[in-house]
Amino acid sequence: EPEVTQTPSHQVTQMGQEVILRCVPISNHLYFYWYRQILGQKVEFLVSFYNNEISEKSEIFDDQFSVERPDGSNFTLKIRSTKLEDSAMYFCASSVYGGYQPQHFGDGTRLSIL
């Protein structure tokens, strides 16, 4: 069964550094998402992306965050200047269409900011 893959599984970065998290969504899916989960807390929506544009974003997704689909397969989340509070699991997801369609999640990248 096709799945969403995320790399790396664990990223350690110094505070203030830029980090890029990578995702390969399921190939025929058109909508892409990023979520995060701080240790012990809820899964939180960050952003959704369709047709090379952000379609929705949460308050968490401020100017320090950006997303890109640089080619036909990858979907990336960039954090420009990381803060300690950015430490979390970051999950990528994709769906065939938006709205009520099921979202398929990767197993996440654990981001640790030192």
Added chain:
Amino acid sequence: DAKTTQPNSMESNEEEPVHLPCNHSTISGTDYIHWYRQLPSQGPEYVIHGLTSNVNNRMASLAIAEDRKSSTLILHRATLRDAAVYYCIPQTGANNLFFGTGTRLTVIP
């Protein structure tokens, strides 16, 4: 967005059926009810969704109350692999899922 209420935790014996309840009394008429689960150290996994009618798939069944203010996820025979946090999520049609705290299901061998 509709608020949900789920038990913090539930236990089930292996190979027994499990009924996981969810109250969503503020749900709107067009919200679908989605269920996801999160196994330890994994990303959320889609389980099932429905609007008004009861739904079945290979993983589970979803029973939706006639007034749509509550729903129940039914695992017909719990296995150890079903131990996870189960989330009930009314979805408005927007592209984002709002996860609550869910129900942590423990399966006892």
